[in-house]
Each structure stands twice: as C-alpha cells, then as structure tokens.
Amino acid sequence: MPxxxxxxxxxxxxxxxxxRELSALDVCENYISQVEKIRPLNAFVTETPDVARxxxxxxxxxxxxxxxxxxxxxxxxxxxxxxxxxxxTTSSSKILSNFIPPYxxxxxxxxxxxxxxxxxxxxxxxxxxxxxxxxxxxxxxxxPWVSPSSPTTALVPGGSSGGSTAAVAAFAxxxxxxTDTGGSIRQPxxxxxxxxxKPTYGRSSRYxxxxxxxxxxxxxxxxxxxxxxxxxxxxxxxxDPKDSTSAKVDVPSYLEAITGDIKGKRIGIxxxxxxxxxxxxxxxxxxxxxxxxxxxxxxxxEISLPHTDLAxxxxxxxxxxxxxxxxxxxxxxxxxxxxxxxxxxxNDLYEHTRGSGFGAEVKRRIFLGTYVLSSGFYDxxxxxxxxxxxxxxxxxxxxxxxxxxxxxxPTTPSGAFSVENPPQDPIEMYxxxxxxxxxxxxxxxxxxxxxxxxxxxxxxxxxxxxPAFQESGLLNIAYALEHAVQFKGLTPETIFLPQA
Amino acid sequence: MSDASxxxxxxxxxxxxxxxxxxxxxxxxxxxQEMCGILRWxxxxxxxxxxxxxxxxxxxxxxxxxxxxxxxxxxxxNIVGKILSNAPEVALDMFVVPKVVE
Numbered sequence: 001m002p003x004x005x006x007x008x009x010x011x012x013x014x015x016x017x018x019x020r021e022l023s024a025l026d027v028c029e030n031y032i033s034q035v036e037k038i039r040p041l042n043a044f045v046t047e048t049p050d051v052a053r054x055x056x057x058x059x060x061x062x063x064x065x066x067x068x069x070x071x072x073x074x075x076x077x078x079x080x081x082x083x084x085x086x087x088x089t090t091s092s093s094k095i096l097s098n099f100i101p102p103y104x105x106x107x108x109x110x111x112x113x114x115x116x117x118x119x120x121x122x123x124x125x126x127x128x129x130x131x132x133x134x135x136x137x138x139x140x141x142x143x144p145w146v147s148p149s150s151p152t153t154a155l156v157p158g159g160s161s162g163g164s165t166a167a168v169a170a171f172a173x174x175x176x177x178x179t180d181t182g183g184s185i186r187q188p189x190x191x192x193x194x195x196x197x198k199p200t201y202g203r204s205s206r207y208x209x210x211x212x213x214x215x216x217x218x219x220x221x222x223x224x225x226x227x228x229x230x231x232x233x234x235x236x237x238x239x240d241p242k243d244s245t246s247a248k249v250d251v252p253s254y255l256e257a258i259t260g261d262i263k264g265k266r267i268g269i270x271x272x273x274x275x276x277x278x279x280x281x282x283x284x285x286x287x288x289x290x291x292x293x294x295x296x297x298x299x300x301x302e303i304s305l306p307h308t309d310l311a312x313x314x315x316x317x318x319x320x321x322x323x324x325x326x327x328x329x330x331x332x333x334x335x336x337x338x339x340x341x342x343x344x345x346x347n348d349l350y351e352h353t354r355g356s357g358f359g360a361e362v363k364r365r366i367f368l369g370t371y372v373l374s375s376g377f378y379d380x381x382x383x384x385x386x387x388x389x390x391x392x393x394x395x396x397x398x399x400x401x402x403x404x405x406x407x408x409x410p411t412t413p414s415g416a417f418s419v420e421n422p423p424q425d426p427i428e429m430y431x432x433x434x435x436x437x438x439x440x441x442x443x444x445x446x447x448x449x450x451x452x453x454x455x456x457x458x459x460x461x462x463x464x465x466x467p468a469f470q471e472s473g474l475l476n477i478a479y480a481l482e483h484a485v486q487f488k489g490l491t492p493e494t495i496f497l498p499q500a
Numbered sequence: 501m502s503d504a505s506x507x508x509x510x511x512x513x514x515x516x517x518x519x520x521x522x523x524x525x526x527x528x529x530x531x532x533q534e535m536c537g538i539l540r541w542x543x544x545x546x547x548x549x550x551x552x553x554x555x556x557x558x559x560x561x562x563x564x565x566x567x568x569x570x571x572x573x574x575x576x577x578n579i580v581g582k583i584l585s586n587a588p589e590v591a592l593d594m595f596v597v598p599k600v601v602e
Contacts, residue, residue, distance in 0.1 A: 102582035201559040215558045245558065247565045313542035324519060331520070333595050335586030346600050347520065355522030363521060367512070367531060368538060370519040384545050386555030391548065393562045426534055427541055443559020468563045 005030050006171040006492050010074050010228040013174065017073045020063060024073030028056035028117050031075040035119055035172045040497050041142045043157075043166040045080045046088045047120040055117040062115070069115030071235055076116035077173035079124055079164045081210035082108045082219075091210040092124045092136035092163075095330045095337050095357030105208025106240045107177060107219045114235040119173045123163030126359045127327065128184055128212045131432040132422055133162035135361040143192060143416050144170040146496040147456040154498055155416040155458070158188030158432075161222065165192035168222050170495045175223040175232045179209060181216045182315050183412075183436025186448035189222050190411035190461030193450045193489050195229045195478065196222045200468045201443030202247035205240030213322035214245070216315075216440050224489060226449065226479040230254035233471065249469050257472035262480045263297030268404040272308035273435060281454040282410045289408055289451050289462045292484035293477070303404060305395040310388050311438040312430060317372050317385035318441075323362075324369030330357060364426065393442040400467045406477050409435050411448040411461035439465045447478045450487040459487075507535045 005027065008016070016022040032049045052075070059073035078084060081091040083101035090096045104112070112118070125135040133141045133156060141163045143155040157166040161178030165188040168176050178185035180198035189196025198220040206217055219236060223229040237251045269290060274283065294300050332338035332353030339356050342349035358366070372381035399407070413434055423429045439446045445468070448461035462481065466474035512531050516523045523531070560567060580593050589596035 099586055102579070102585050200563070202563070202565055241570055244567045244569070245560060247560070247563070248568075249565070307548075310545060310548065313545055316538060317542055317545075328520075332588060333597055334583075336588075338588035342598060344598060346597050349598055350520040351516075351522040354520055358521065363523075364531065364534060366519050366521065367515050368535060370515050371507075371511070371535065371539075374515070374518060381542070383555055384550060385542075386557055387550035387553040388545055388548055390553050390556035390562075391550070393556055393559065397562065425537075427537060441559075443563060468559075 006034060009225055010174045010223065010231055013074060017063060018068065024056040024059035024063065024117065025053065027073055028052050028075060031119055031172065034170070034492070038144070038170045038172050038495065038497065041144060041166050041170055042139055043122055043141050043163045043170065043172060044077070044120040045090055045092060045123050045138055045163070048087060048118050051087065051118045059115050059117065069113070071111065071232070072115030074116050075119050075174050076111060077119045077122050077164060077167050077176040078108055079161050079177050079179060080121040081124065081128060081179060082177055083208040083210070084108055084121065087121065089121065089210070090137070091127050092138055093126045093358065093362070094137045095353070096210070097137060098337055099335055101208070103208060106205035106242060107209070107236050110235055111232070122161070122167050122176060125160035125162070126362050127210065127323070128160040128179060128181055129323070129361050129365055130159045131183070131187055131429055132156040133159045134419065134422055135359055137359060140419050141166045142419060142496070142498060144490055144495040145193060145416065145458055147458055149456060154419045154496070156191065156419050156422065158191035158416060160184040162188045165189055165194050165196070165222050168192070168224060169194055169490060171492050175221055175228055177219055177236070178222050179217055179219050180440065181212050181319060182440050183433040185220045185222065186411050186436050186446060186461065186463060187432060189448040190450070191416040191459065193459030193487065194222050194224060195226050195447065195449055195482070196220065197229050197233060197447040197471070197475070198440070198445065199233065199237060199471050200445045202245055203445070203469065203471065204236045204238070205243040205246045207240055207242040211326040213319040214326060215322060216319060226475055226482045227255060227258060230258060230475045247469070252472050254472055254475050258476050258479045260476070260480045260483055262293065262477050265298045265405045265477060266403055267293055267298045267300050268303035268399055268407045269300060270303050270305045270308065270407060270409060272305050273409045279414055281415070282413060282460065285452045285460050286410050286462065289481060293408065293481060296480055296484060301404065303399050303407070305399065305438065307388065307392045307395050308438055311392055311441055312434055314385045314388045314392065314441060315433070315437045316368070316430060317381050318389065320365040320369030321373050321382050322369070324366045324373065327362070327366055330354060332357070389441050392438055396439070396442045396444060405473065407465040409463045409465070411435060411463040415454040415456060415458035415460055435463060444468055445471050445474050447474055449478045449481050449485070450489065451481070451485050452487065507532055507539060
C-alpha cells in the first residue's frame with residue numbers, strides 16, 4: 001500500500017484527495033517515511049516533517065469543509081535557495097549555514113498559498129554553481145539511479161538542483177522547485193530521469209531566491225511527468241511587483257493546453273548541436289526523438305544557430321561577473337556566518353569571513369567575475385560577452401521568425417558521472433551545460449523530457465526549446481514526446497541506496 | 501582582449517583584495533593556472549566582429565518586456581527585529597563591526 005501511494009501522480013493524488021478516499025495526512029506520513037528512508041542519498045539539507053504535518057492537517061480541514069486549494073496536500077520540496085520564512089535557507093553554503101529568513105520568496109509563498117505540503121529543503125551546488133551537487137557545503141547528493149553494470153558506483157544527480165531531482169526521483173516529494181541559470185533544472189532532470197522545465201526569463205518571480213546571475217536565474221519545476229510539471233508551474237508563474245524583471249504577461253492554463261496534438265508543428269534540429277565526437281548514445285536518442293515526433297505529424301527541419309559554440313565562453317564571463325556582484329552581500333555583518341576571530345579592521349572581517357565561508361568553486365567564479373569586471377578588462381571581457389550574447393539571442397529569434405515552432409536537442413552531452421571520479425578540470429565540468437546554456441542566454445523557455453537510457457542503463461533527456469512565453473505549447477509537445485517515448489522511471493523498490 | 505597568460509600571482513592577489521576574499525599561499529598557484537585556462541578558453545570571442553552589435557544585458561531587452569518602476573512608497577516598516585534577527589553581532593538595535601573611525 002504505501003509504495004503504490006508514492007507512485008501516484010500529483011493529478012491522481014489530487015483526485016483521490018478531493019474524493020476524500022485519501023487524507024493529506026496519510027499521504028504526508030508516507031512521504032515522511034520515504035524522506036527518512038532515502039537519507040543516504042543526502043537529498044535534503046533540512047527535512048521539515050513538522051511543517052509538513054501541519055500543512056497536511058490544514059489541507060485535510062479544507063477538503064472537509066469543501067474549500068480546498070488547487071494543490072492541497074501535495075508533498076513538495078524546495079531547492080535550498082528559496083527563502084522560507086522561519087526555515088533554514090543555506091544555498092548549500094557555509095556562509096549561509098545559519099540563515100533563517102525573516103521573509104518568504106514569492107514562488108514558495110504562491111505554492112504555499114496553493115496548498116503544497118513542504119517536505120524539506122533540498123541540497124544543491126553551493127550558490128547553484130555546479131553541475132553535480134559536489135560543491136555543496138553539505139556534501140554531494142547521490143543519484144537514485146545506478147548503472148546495472150556497476151551497481152555499487154554512486155553517481156551524481158546532476159546540478160545545481162541535484163537534491164531536488166534526487167528527492168523527486170526517489171519518491172520523497174512529488175515535485176520540487178529548481179532554479180536554472182545555465183542548465184541547473186534541465187541537466188539534473190536529465191540525469192535523474194525526470195521532467196524539468198525552465199520557463200521564460202521573467203515568467204516567475206525571482207524575489208526571495210538567493211541570486212547567482214540575475215540576468216539568467218529563473219525558477220522552474222521538476223516532476224515525474226509533464227502534466228505534473230504543468231500543474232505546479234501554473235501556481236508558480238506570474239508577475240510580481242517585488243521583482244521588476246518579472247513580466248506582466250498573462251499565464252494561460254497549462255494543463256488545458258496539453259492535448260498531445262502536434263500535427264504540422266515545425267521542429268528545428270540545430271546542426272551545431274551535433275558536433276564531431278558527440279556520443280553515439282546521445283546521437284541515437286536524439287534521432288529516436290526526431291522520428292517519434294515525425295510519426296506524430298511534426299515537420300522536421302534542419303536549422304542553424306551559428307553562434308552556439310560561443311555560448312559557454314559568454315556564459316562563463318557573464319555569470320561569474322554577475323555572481324561576483326551578487327555575492328558581495330555576504331560580508332559577515334548583517335546575516336550569515338562571521339568568522340570567530342574577525343581581525344582588527346572591517347576589511348579583515350570581510351576577508352576572513354568570505355575566505356572561510358565560500359567554497360573553492362564559488363571563490364573561483366568570484367575571482368573570475370571580479371577579474372572580467374576590473375578596470376581595464378571590462379570592455380574586453382564583460383561588454384564583449386554581452387555583445388555576443390545579443391548575437392546568440394538573435395540566432396534563436398531568426399529561427400522562430402522563420403516559422404519554426406520548437407527546437408529539439410539533447411539536454412546533456414552525457415549521462416550521470418561517478419561521485420568519486422568527477423571531471424577534475426573546471427572547463428570539462430562546464431561542458432555539461434553546452435546544450436542548455438544558449439537558451440538560457442536568450443531567456444527562452446526550455447524543458448528536459450526523459451527520452452531513454454544510455455548503454456550503461458542511465459537516463460538521458462531531450463530538450464525542447466520554445467519562443468518566449470510559449471510554455472503552453474512547449475508543455476504540449478513535451479507531453480507528446482513523453483507519450484511517444486514511454487520512458488520507464490524508477491519505482492520505490494528500484495531506488496539505489498548506498499550501504500552505510 | 502588581454503593576454504590570458506598575463507594572469508600571475510600578483511593578479512590573483514589583486515583580485516583577492518578587490519573581492520575581499522582572504523587567500524592562502526598554497527591556493528594561489530592552482531588559481532593562477534585555472535584562471536589562465538578559463539581566460540584562454542574564452543578568448544575565442546575575439547574572432548567575432550561585434551563592432552556594430554549592441555550589448556544584451558537582460559533577455560527582457562530582446563523580448564520587448566518593459567520593466568516599469570513601482571511607485572516609491574513605503575510597503576513595510578517597523579521590522580527592526582526581523583532585520584537584525586540574523587546578524588552576527590547586534591548592539592542598541594544596530595549591526596556591530598570593528599571600529600572604522602579613530
């Protein structure tokens with residue numbers, strides 16, 4: 001019984017809760033047990049069982065009185081960079097390891113107001129800088145998937161939202177928030193066999209989200225199906241007066257848009273995403289995705305996005321530059337950890353606090369960002385990168401103006417890698433985001449859909465990209481692809497748990 | 501664009517000062533090496549002619565989304581306790597830092 005309850009989709013759960021065949025508290029208790037069971041995966045920084053029970057009891061009261069909320073009783077988890085009032089919010093950094101926000105992020109507030117049950121806050125790469133969760137102050141999360149050929153080798157869940165995807169793939173939450181700056185929702189979704197959608201830049205509020213690179217950061221959702229992702233995105237999206245970069249664009253009904261009909265839709269296949277040396281696994285899966293969409297009536301066309309190979313270098317100038325500015329606020333004065341012996345001067349206090357509070361990857365990016373913004377280099381690096389960013393955005397604009405409806409690409413250049421032997425060279429690690437960064441730079445909505453398994457038996461995703469604010473159409477074609485692929489995810493019985 | 505190999509120990513120390521991050525002697529050589537590597541990697545941007553290209557500082561620019569300013573009114577207040585609740589050191593409802601004025 002408990003396990004079958006965990007495998008229900010959010011929509012199925014809602015229907016049973018509405019009919020009062022299940023109580024939100026029962027669902028919650030099952031999920032709390034699962035959160036405890038999967039502790040070896042280190043998916044959560046903070047578990048919130050007491051909050052969850054209170055949320056569930058409130059939901060049950062509302063179901064009883066006939067005044068239920070749209071997401072009432074659904075067990076949910078937040079990436080640990082959404083400020084949650086009264087609940088530890090660390091961004092998986094030592095420097096924020098004692099931070100209890102006195103306010104709530106807009107996205108988590110909206111989900112709370114819609115009735116979700118908070119299971120906890122999930123682990124991530126420190127300040128969302130990474131593709132593995134290895135840079136977390138709390139140690140890496142583990143992927144609930146392992147390769148059948150190497151069943152004891154623990155793998156990364158991807159990142160930066162890796163705790164969020166590990167939790168959902170391991171049935172400890174039905175869905176979770178993530179944030180995506182250069183691929184941090186889509187890449188871990190791909191590694192964990194989940195759906196992950198990054199909406200258009202400006203679609204949801206960034207208020208109360210620990211900032212990494214403000215011109216790129218965007219909140220989104222991970223779920224085990226496209227329809228569940230659509231359901232949660234509905235209640236996250238929308239304009240927020242507290243975030244001047246959130247757009248005043250109406251939010252349509254995402255679920256209503258999902259029909260699975262994609263006849264006549266023109267799908268662009270960018271030739272630059274098939275570089276020499278692309279893994280045969282990825283190539284095969286991409287071809288399969290193309291064929292499946294074609295069978296359902298979509299029209300496939302080769303397209304060109306000529307500045308694709310410049311996206312990563314642009315990203316690794318702009319994101320660190322913005323980060324170096326955003327992370328200046330962690331100074332040991334107003335909040336966060338201050339070193340025990342701050343020294344004699346204010347500068348000593350800053351330098352010691354920041355030197356001890358940030359991890360190696362965060363420091364590397366702050367250094368890089370400070371360098372490219374420093375006197376004499378600003379034009380050569382920062383301004384140059386912003387100009388090339390324009391060209392990258394124009395590439396997409398032209399393709400969509402020419403009538404292409406969606407773009408189909410792989411999500412990642414490979415599947416999940418070993419926690420013990422990750423790429424050592426920073427650039428090799430950065431290449432993980434090669435297919436996700438260009439659409440991030442252009443601010444476009446994109447979704448990763450599980451599309452099959454690699455030769456090693458690990459999940460791989462395909463990415464669909466849409467014009468700005470076309471999340472409805474994007475979810476519809478993602479649903480068509482999901483339906484065609486018939487991907488088999490994990491079950492509660494097949495989750496990898498390392499032996500203690 | 502400058503020569504990436506120009507990043508030296510002195511550059512890293514200067515950046516550390518600007519970024520207010522204390523750095524230990526042993527962390528300097530790997531940082532020099534990594535920064536050189538990354539800067540060399542991003543030098544490929546040089547081959548693109550951007551003489552007539554405008555910079556894109558936010559995607560909203562391309563998406564034609566305006567960013568209206570809110571009316572400048574007070575939306576909260578009297579939350580000194582909340583604001584100070586996470587401070588490492590507080591006295592007289594103020595943040596405490598080492599002495600900055602002689």
